[in-house]
Each structure stands twice: as structure tokens, then as C-alpha cells.
Amino acid sequence: xxxxxxxxxxxxxxxxxxxxxxxxxxxxxxxxxxxxxxxxxxxxxxxxxxxxxxxxxxxxxxxxxxxxxxxxxxxxxxxxxxxxxxxxxxxxxxxxxxxxxxxxxxxxxxxxxxxxxxxxxxxxxxxxxxxxxxxxxxxxxxxxxxxxxxxxxxxxxxxxxxxxxxxxxxxxxxxxxxxxxxxxxxxxxxxxxxxxxxxxxxxxxxxxxxxxxxxxxxxxxxxxxxxxxxxxxxxxxxxxxxxxxxxxxxxxxxxxxxxxxxxxxxxxxxxxxxxxxxxxxxxxxxxxxxxxxxxxxxxxxxxxxxxxxxxxxxxxxxxxxxxxxxxxxxxxxxxxxxxxxxxxxxxxxxxxxxxxxxxxxxxxxxxxxxxxxxxxxxxxxxxxxxxxxxxxxxxxxxxxxxxxxxxxxxxxxxxxxxxxxxxxxxxxxxxxx
Amino acid sequence: xxxxxxxxxxxxxxxxxxxxxxxxxxxxxxxxxxxxxxxxxxxxxxxxxxxxxxxxxxxxxxxxxxxxxxxxxxxxxxxxxxxxxxxxxxxxxxxxxxxxxxxxxxxxxxxxxxxxxxxxxxxxxxxxxxxxxxxxxxxx
Numbered sequence: 001x002x003x004x005x006x007x008x009x010x011x012x013x014x015x016x017x018x019x020x021x022x023x024x025x026x027x028x029x030x031x032x033x034x035x036x037x038x039x040x041x042x043x044x045x046x047x048x049x050x051x052x053x054x055x056x057x058x059x060x061x062x063x064x065x066x067x068x069x070x071x072x073x074x075x076x077x078x079x080x081x082x083x084x085x086x087x088x089x090x091x092x093x094x095x096x097x098x099x100x101x102x103x104x105x106x107x108x109x110x111x112x113x114x115x116x117x118x119x120x121x122x123x124x125x126x127x128x129x130x131x132x133x134x135x136x137x138x139x140x141x142x143x144x145x146x147x148x149x150x151x152x153x154x155x156x157x158x159x160x161x162x163x164x165x166x167x168x169x170x171x172x173x174x175x176x177x178x179x180x181x182x183x184x185x186x187x188x189x190x191x192x193x194x195x196x197x198x199x200x201x202x203x204x205x206x207x208x209x210x211x212x213x214x215x216x217x218x219x220x221x222x223x224x225x226x227x228x229x230x231x232x233x234x235x236x237x238x239x240x241x242x243x244x245x246x247x248x249x250x251x252x253x254x255x256x257x258x259x260x261x262x263x264x265x266x267x268x269x270x271x272x273x274x275x276x277x278x279x280x281x282x283x284x285x286x287x288x289x290x291x292x293x294x295x296x297x298x299x300x301x302x303x304x305x306x307x308x309x310x311x312x313x314x315x316x317x318x319x320x321x322x323x324x325x326x327x328x329x330x331x332x333x334x335x336x337x338x339x340x341x342x343x344x345x346x347x348x349x350x351x352x353x354x355x356x357x358x359x360x361x362x363x364x365x366x367x368x369x370x371x372x373x374x375x376x377x378x379x380x381x382x383x384x385x386x387x388x389x390x391x392x393x394x395x396x397x398x399x400x401x402x403x404x405x406x407x408x409x410x411x412x413x414x415x416x417x418x419x420x421x422x423x424x425x426x427x428x429x430x431x432x433x
Numbered sequence: 434x435x436x437x438x439x440x441x442x443x444x445x446x447x448x449x450x451x452x453x454x455x456x457x458x459x460x461x462x463x464x465x466x467x468x469x470x471x472x473x474x475x476x477x478x479x480x481x482x483x484x485x486x487x488x489x490x491x492x493x494x495x496x497x498x499x500x501x502x503x504x505x506x507x508x509x510x511x512x513x514x515x516x517x518x519x520x521x522x523x524x525x526x527x528x529x530x531x532x533x534x535x536x537x538x539x540x541x542x543x544x545x546x547x548x549x550x551x552x553x554x555x556x557x558x559x560x561x562x563x564x565x566x567x568x569x570x571x572x573x
Contacts, residue, residue, distance in 0.1 A: 030528055033532065073533055150499050152462075169499065170501060170502030225459065225524075376463075
């Protein structure tokens with residue numbers, strides 16, 4: 001039985017209207033399934049508001065009908081309510097770029113329908129930001145702050161790096177929580193739910209972005225479900241972008257929601273601290289070497305050489321310095337005819353890139369800087385039209401493979417830019433241990 | 434015909450029975466299934482090409498993206514929902530999917546009664562979401 005506060009009981013009785021009532025009913029049932037004893041207040045939410053491709057399975061529904069039936073599980077059309085004022089809500093990625101649609105082989109009607117969905121979300125109090133990397137715009141939870149998000153990378157980053165508190169939940173549950181301002185006090189929202197339960201020893205020093213990305217996926221594929229690793233390693237090669245690449249790759253290849261790195265992340269000043277007083281030796285250990293990274297790379301990147309007609313960078317969305325790097329890599333060069341080079345970021349970071357001349361440098365070379373989406377979030381048949389695609393993200397390439405018909409290559413940003421300029425993937429590009 | 438009963442924790446009330454589809458490695462989030470038909474698209478799944486629609490879906494928990502539960506919840510509207518959900522150890526994403534699916538669900542089995550080990554594809558399974566009892570019939 002979930003214990004509710006008087007405020008929660010009032011909302012559950014319908015005092016705040018049927019939509020918030022329904023949202024809280026769902027949160028309470030969710031809490032009961034988990035075995036949670038109470039709810040905790042949520043002060044931040046990222047929510048998935050666009051007309052995403054998976055929603056087509058429900059038929060051609062207008063926003064509010066879709067929201068009631070699909071997101072809230074109600075067969076009745078519920079009058080719209082506002083997001084709880086205490087909860088800072090913003091949109092996650094969208095199935096459409098902010099301004100462009102023809103470049104992605106989308107129809108005007110798809111773009112307009114998505115726009116209508118986002119406009120309705122705005123009316124509910126959601127700020128339209130459109131990113132998988134909300135921290136780039138200052139959406140940063142404090143240690144101990146309870147938040148919900150539709151982005152796996154944000155869940156694990158917030159838990160691991162900032163000691164904030166979040167479960168993976170799901171797209172529907174993020175809406176429920178944003179509407180009622182509550183989530184089950186369970187799992188990563190509890191101190192004991194953050195305790196490490198497996199040791200990981202890394203016997204090399206990852207230094208480049210691709211090595212951190214590979215390490216994340218190599219670890220994720222080896223973790224039993226429900227693992228919360230405490231990693232012992234030389235993390236001197238870490239920086240924020242490498243860590244977010246590592247943690248994102250880890251999250252999407254497992255169901256890991258928190259990863260302690262001993263001596264680096266705040267809840268693991270020592271191995272013992274990560275296990276909260278329990279004996280680490282009582283828990284299993286996984287060892288990872290560079291050979292494991294090579295195996296992960298070979299599984300991600302198609303063999304041989306081949307033509308390239310799509311290069312996509314920016315998963316998770318690039319920050320301003322990564323855009324500066326791309327601008328430098330493209331200096332004095334031209335994208336090969338027939339090749340599409342896309343670089344993805346947030347609207348706010350793009351404004352900075354415009355101001356600093358990075359957007360102009362990318363466009364001068366024949367590339368484009370886009371916002372709010374990415375190839376795998378755009379409707380699935382888009383990717384099927386390319387013969388050879390290059391990505392610099394394991395998250396992106398793994399999801400893209402579900403819809404690609406051509407070859408897929410995994411590269412550093414520099415190799416990806418080379419491929420965009422030559423129109424060709426070379427065997428010599430392959431990462432080697 | 435063999436028959437075996439295992440006991441988990443009741444999650445969503447109701448009783449359902451049907452043919453089991455067992456995914457011992459779970460299914461990946463964001464695109465792991467086609468939400469219109471229930472067909473499994475996950476490239477790493479041994480059940481790729483089969484459909485969860487009308488089955489007793491047996492999984493160890495969720496795997497991959499936060500965009501996991503939404504692919505199951507929407508099958509309630511699309512008509513491709515499983516008849517029941519059996520989860521070895523519930524986690525936040527599989528719990529949200531259970532709320533969204535609204536089909537009988539049983540979760541959290543003891544270590545010696547892991548439904549992903551004891552149930553096989555094609556077994557006839559009865560799920561009692563009121564008591565948490567799962568009955569497995571083989572060779573029926």
C-alpha cells in the first residue's frame with residue numbers, strides 16, 4: 001500500500017481535474033508494482049512530445065486523443081491539464097528537425113502534425129527545447145534532486161555523475177510524473193537503491209572518445225540485467241564528453257541506470273563507498289581489456305571498404321566545442337557530391353555556433369547543422385535510402401541498423417569527416433586495439 | 434503432459450492464458466518491436482520475426498533505452514498486445530509497461546523459479562495476476 005500525503009490524496013480524488021487524477025493513478029499503480037511505500041516530488045522532467053513514429057501504431061490521432069489513450073492509458077478523452085509548476089519540463093528530441101523537413105524526405109503534413117503536437121505540449125507548460133542532452137542548456141539536477149527523463153543517457157549521467165536521482169521509467173511515466181509532480185520512491189530514488197552490486201576492472205587507460213564509447217558498450221553487453229557497476233580504472237583520460245559517450249553507450253546496451261567510477265563519481269570516493277559498507281569481494285567481477293573493445297568495434301562497424309552517402313555526427317547532441325572541432329576539420333574542404341553530412345545539436349548551442357561562425361564553416365563545406373532530432377528519431381524509412389552511413393556514436397549506429405539497408409560504419413569524428421569529403425569508407429579507418 | 438506451478442508477486446490483476454513467448458535476453462528498447470504488429474525486430478533476439486501479439490510474454494526485465502515501455506503500452510491501442518506479462522525481476526521500465534498494457538502481470542520470482550528458465554517457447558501458460566501463480570503446461 002503506497003502511503004500518500006494529503007496533497008496527493010486530494011489530487012487522486014480529482015481535485016486537480018481528471019488528467020492529473022489519471023496521471024497520479026498511474027504513478028500509484030506503478031509504485032504498487034514496484035513495491036514502493038511512498039512517492040517523491042519531481043522537480044525536473046524531460047518529455048517526449050513530438051509525433052514520434054511509434055505513435056503511428058495507434059492510428060491517426062489528434063494530440064489530445066493520443067495523449068489520453070496512449071500516454072495516460074485512458075479510453076476517455078481527458079481535458080488537458082498543465083504540468084505541475086514545481087516541475088521544470090522540457091521536450092526531448094523530436095521526429096522532425098526544428099525548421100527543415102524536405103531534407104529528410106518528410107512531407108509537409110508530417111512536419112505540420114509534429115508542430116501541432118509540440119504546440120499542444122507548450123500549452124501544457126512544457127518548454128520546447130528538443131534535445132537528448134538537456135544539460136547543454138543548463139538543465140542540471142542537483143545532488144539528491146529527483147528528476148524524470150525520457151533520455152537514457154540523461155538518466156545514467158544524472159545518477160552517476162551528479163548524484164541526482166532518477167529511474168529509467170519510460171516515456172509514458174515521464175508525462176505522468178510531470179503532470180502530477182510525483183514518482184515512486186523506489187530504486188535510484190533511494191540511497192540503498194544506488195549501491196553497487198558488481199565490480200568492474202578495466203586494465204587499460206581509455207583516452208579517446210571512441211575508446212570511451214566502446215568501453216561503455218563492451219561493459220553494457222557483459223553486465224547481467226539490473227547491474228550497478230563500480231568500475232576500478234585509471235580514469236585520467238576522462239572528460240565530460242567522453243563520460244557522457246561512455247555512460248550513454250552503457251545505458252542503451254544494458255538496463256544500467258547508475259555506474260560508479262571509483263575516485264571519479266561522487267558516490268564512489270572508494271570502492272567500499274560504492275558498495276555502501278558491504279564487502280565488495282562478495283560481489284562478482286568483470287574484467288575488461290582492449291581486446292574487448294576490438295570485439296565491440298568489429299560488431300559495430302561493417303567490414304571492408306564501400307561508398308558513403310550519409311555521415312551523421314552528434315549523438316548525444318554535440319556541444320559548442322565539438323562543433324568547433326567539426327568546423328576546423330572541414331576548413332578548406334568540400335563534401336563529396338551525393339554525400340549528406342549532418343551535424344546535430346540543440347537550438348541554443350546552434351545559436352552559439354551561428355554566432356561563432358561554426359555553422360557557416362560547416363555549410364561552406366557542404367554540410368548542415370541541425371537541431372532537435374537525429375536520423376534514428378526521424379521516421380524509420382528515412383535511413384533505408386542510404387547506401388553507406390557513417391556514425392560516430394554506438395548508440396546511433398546500433399539503433400540505425402534496425403532500419404538501414406546499406407552498410408554502416410563506426411568512426412571518429414575526423415574519420416567521418418574524411419569519409420564525407422571522399423564519399424568513401426576505407427578499410428584503413430578501422431579502429432585497432 | 435507436464436505441469437508446473439511457480440509463484441511470483443502479483444502486479445496487475447486478472448487471469449490470462451495462452452502460448453508463451455520467452456525472451457531470456459529481454460528485448461531492446463526503441464525499435465525492438467514493431468508496435469503496430471508486435472513483431473520482434475531486435476537484431477540480437479533469438480525470437481526475431483515472431484510476434485508478442487496474443488502471447489504470454491516472458492522476460493527477465495527491460496533492456497536498453499528509456500524508450501522501452503512505450504513500445505509495449507501502445508500495443509494496447511494498436512491491438513498487438515500480449516495476453517499477459519511475466520517478468521523475472523521487475524524494474525522501472527517493465528513496471529511502466531505493465532501499467533500501460535493493463536494485461537495480467539506477475540513479477541519478481543524467487544531465484545529457483547526463474548520463468549525465463551522454466552518456461553519454453555510454445556508452452557501453454559496460465560497467468561493469475563490476482564495470486565501471482567503461473568502455471569506452465571508442456572506438451573498440451
